[in-house]
Amino acid sequence: MVSFLDEIRKIEKKWQKKWQNDEIFVANIDSSRPKWFLTVSYPYATSPLHVGHARTYGLGDIFARFKRQKGYNVLWPMGFHITGTPVLAVSWKIKNNDENEWKKMRGFISYYESTKEGIEKVVSSFSEPENVANYFAEKIIQDFLGMGYSLDTTREFTTGDPEYNKFIKWQYSILNNKGLITQGDYPILWCVNDKNAVGEDDIQDGDELNVEVNEFVGIKFKLDNDVFLVAATLRPETIFGATNVWIHPNATYNEISIDGEIWIVSKEATMKLLEQNHEIEIKRELKGDELLDVYAEVPITGRKIPVYPAIFVDTDHATGIVYSVPGHAPYDHAAIADLQKDEETIAKYNLNSENLKEIEPISLIDVKGYGEFPAVEICQKLGVKSQEDRDKLEEATQTIYKDEYYSGIMKSNTGDYVGLKVEEAKNKVADTLFEINLASPIYEPSTKAFCRCGGQIIVAIIQNQYFLNYGNPEWKEKASKALNQMLITPDKYRLSFENTFDWLDKRPCVRRRGLGTEFPFTEGEGWIIESLSDSVIYMAYYTIVRHIKENKLKPEQLKPELFDYVFLSKGNIKDLVKNSGITEQTINQMKQEFEYWYPNDLRHTAVHHISNHLSFAIFHHTAVFPEKYWLPAFSLNEMLSRDGEAMSKSKPNVIPIAQVPNKYSVDVTRLHLASIATPETVLEWKEDEVNFALQRLRKFWEYSLSVINVSNKEKIEFSFLSKVFIASVKTNLIKAMESIERFSAREYILEGYYSNIRAIDEYHKFAKHLPEMEKKTALQEVIEMMVVTMAPAIPHICEELNERMGNKDYISLKQIPDIDVSDKDLLYALQAKYMTDLIEDIDQIVKLVKTKPKKIHIYVNADWKNELYELAKTIFENEAVQIGKIMASAKESAKLNNYMSEIANEVKLMFKDPTIFRIETLSAKNQENAILGFKEFISTKYENAEILIHLSDRKDIYDPQNKSQKARPMKPALLLE
RNA sequence: GCGGAGAUUGCCGAGUGGUCAAAGGCGCUGGAAUGAGGAUCCAGUCCUUAGUGGUCCGGGAGUUCGAAUCUCCCUCUCCGCACCA
Secondary structure, three states, X not given: OOOHHHHHHHHHHHHHHHHHHHOOOOOOOOOOOOEEEEEEOOOEOOOOOEHHHHHHHXXXXXXXXXXXXXXXXXXXXXXXXXXXXXXXXXXXXXXXXOHHHHHHHHHHHOOOOOOHHHHHHHHHHOOOHHHHHHHHHHHHHHHHHHOOOOOEHHHOOEOOOHHHHHHHXXXXXXXXXXXXXXXXXXXXXXXXXXXXXXXXXXXXXXXXHOOOEEEEEEEEEEOOOOOEEEEEEOOHHHHHHOOEEEEOOOOEEEEEEEOOEEEEEEHHHHHHHOOOOOOEEEEEEEEHHHHOOOEEEOOOOOOEEEEEEOOOOOOOOOXXXXXXXXXXXXXXXXXXXXXXXXHHHHHHOOOOHHHHHHOOOOOOEXXXXXXXOHHHHHHHHHOOOOOOOHHHHHHHHHHHHHHHHHHOEEOOOOHHHOOOEHHHHHHHHHHHHHHOOOEEEEEEEOOOOEEOOOOEEEEEEEEEEEEEEOOOHHHHHHHHHHHHHOEEEOHHHHHHHHHHHHHOOEEEOEEOOOEOOEOHHHOOOOOEEOHHHHHOOXXXXXXXXXXXXXXXXXXXXXXXXXXXXXXXXXXXXXXHHHHHOXXXXXXXXXXXXXXXXXXXXXXXXXXXXXXXXXXXXXHHHHHHOOHHHOOOEEEEEOOEEEOOEEOOOOOOOOOEHHHHHHHOOHHHHHHHHHHOOOXXXXXXXXXXXXXXXXXXXXXXXXXXXXXXXXXXXXOOOOOHHHHHHHHHHHHHHHHHHHHHHOOOHHHHXXXXXXXXXXXXXXXXXXXXXXXXXXXXXXXXXXXXXXXHHHOOOOHHHHHHHHHHOOOOOOHHHOOOOOOOOOHHHHHHHHHHHHHHHHHHHHHHHHHHHOOOOOEEEEEEOOHHHHHHHHHHXXXXXXXXXXXXXXXXXXXXXXXXXXXXXXXXXXXXXXXHOHHHHHOOOOOHHHHHHHHHHHHHHHHHHOOOOEEEEEEOOOOOOOOOOOHHHHOEOOEOEEEEO
């Protein structure tokens, strides 16, 4: 027997093939229909995609399909990102026989190749970067089509295409013309061996080390001979507590002439400074001990302090010279304490021991939780014995740094900075020092790190680096205006954009490494446009790429004037034809297509792009295009995790898209991914829960098949239960349609699909006694509505059902009709809810009494109670609920003032739970009708108990326990006998 | 560091001023079916009760006729910030 899974898997493949063969998702200009242009960010082609990506693309597909079925001419194209370093990194590692990379790639390729030889062959081919990109681009598209995505694949391109590079150059010429590109110095991580910039990829253990650039303040301590000892610090505010300077006695130092001054720094530091944009000449080399016991002048305070030896000084860290603040720096405290009792060293370097003994810590910061000298305190607390207790000293330093930074206040001995928080003082002191030219920035990596080539990593300053100036006020303002007009969904991400916009400033936009478009203003110098610039206006390129390919246009034909004309309507077509050699017809086609499709109506992507590419996309659109082409809407979703860890390409917890069709099923996975959580939550993938989607899909399939061939020749008059059923389904579908209009795919599926499956279940439960033909006809009506409305989510199964219903058209292209819900339908839906509650109540009591009732008396409330509830609802719609007010109003009501004593009691009850003033109620008559409609079901459910309905308004009803009094609208009273 | 988001019943995850004891799933318990298991189906799953009552949404205080939802404080968790994309 063929299992359901096998069957739908076959169906999925069948329809994908048909869609492709008939090219039903290829989009062309059609001015008779409104257009809708969707983009989902193109994937990076260095690995196969996984179900986490399928969450993002799957949502996009639901939107695209929905719009298509709502009468829009939908364009959803796909391209590939291959620029930047990743492709090269993969290739480099494969070429250099990096074991891990080989292993990783073998794993990836095994999704697609079945033989060992096949896998090896593909991986070996990755030594050529273009093979990496081409292979994965092809596989990713294959995976996408295998998920049933309704892509227009005729517009594929990669960011490495030479034609595309022309487009990016055009973008940069516009940005440059508008003055949005600026130049300046910029510190970067740099390998001394390669003489090149490095990224995380290039650093040994780069992902763990997390190396950053730190800016130290190199403070200049003047010696008598106008030479400066330069001590670098992250805490310039402690300058007021300096007691001495530390030098490593055995290390080698250089005296250098730098930018017109003479400095002494460690030999290693000299080498680093050479890369940091200075004029440097090395005068001489000297040993540390040559500098001991001389005096240096502290900037700002002007005090003279001695130079002492310390072995904790690391000459490969910053300048290799340290100024000592024993009151607030644990290392300094430990070192000075060591030295003061170290007669041997004092003698060895012939230090003036009286002066040395006089050195006392200086207190300059008030810190909560500490006394005068925090460093001394913490060293005692942690039991630091000497400057060689490195671990403890590290810990002490971290703790003090944090505590002083957040809660420290500058003391009275700190000149202009008295009373400032350390957080502020730190920068102010640094600024002052820079101003009076007694300090200079020194850059150093946050951690010692080495390049994969073995070279040390330092910080270099790139001069005249190019930046995109997102800080440009006019640009920012324009972008903010664009943002304010946009739809962002879920809306909570709007704030993230606003914050990003706030801090966005200059961003370096050229790179030394990686694939990409050559930077047009420094041709031949080896500068590449940074790769995010490839991803900000490329949506426009989709509209024209087909014409470039079909007409085999050459890159050199794609002159800036062409793009100016097509995108901005600038220039003269005759000249353009002459200059480019492209026909007038082709140029006009490109222009028309752009103008037809643009703007990009919705861009859907994962949230982690907010702070970069999505924000940049807004910026660049405002810079390049006129307002009518700005981006109107973004929709976002979070990522996917498994076992609590983000599913990411480099981890073993991934489920590749390639395995979805056979491991699960496409429609099941689509349904699950879109409905299990709202887009803004990180979704945890659980196998067990996928199964739920499968069961529901099967149920839908079976229900559908059971009515597919039903043909009802005579018109069937639906009974109450059937009407209620159809009304509930319609109400659910209306909610579903409203949801998907807002791009809430989860609600759409929950309401339109899961709720309706449940409604069908319920109907079958309640309507057992109805004639078969009526049940089938009602179900058929419902299934027909569901097949067309749910096709965007589960297109394959819906196509199949549509076909089996005898239709020749594609459900993927079929219009979703407007669903009418009449007042009558709303009433039915309310009655259904009323009955669900009532049956639950009966159930509850039956369980409590533990005997089987022979008679079930249902007491429907007196009419005046509805009147009272309605009155309360009106009065308290917008104001505080008060008992006196309702009594007074009731008294004035002709209908109610006869019942004032009962009302007094009722109102008291009502006030126990003021929420009661909000509910929708049913009149006694409508309650009765509902109960009558369900009477047979209830009776059967309780083993043919007799159902008796009593209207409390009637005089001589059977009511031995006076239950009728307790009946409330929507809550009838019960008596079981 | 800078900036942001969040904490819901055994777990995941909806709900963001009013039928909210709080959807749905998972798990668990019982039943149906079965050679057994799995899968499936049905029912139950805070406490109490011939019902319409109590307690509850990280902890504490407050606003309101009414708070999971709003405000303040506290505790904890997560995310983004690169010559990565």
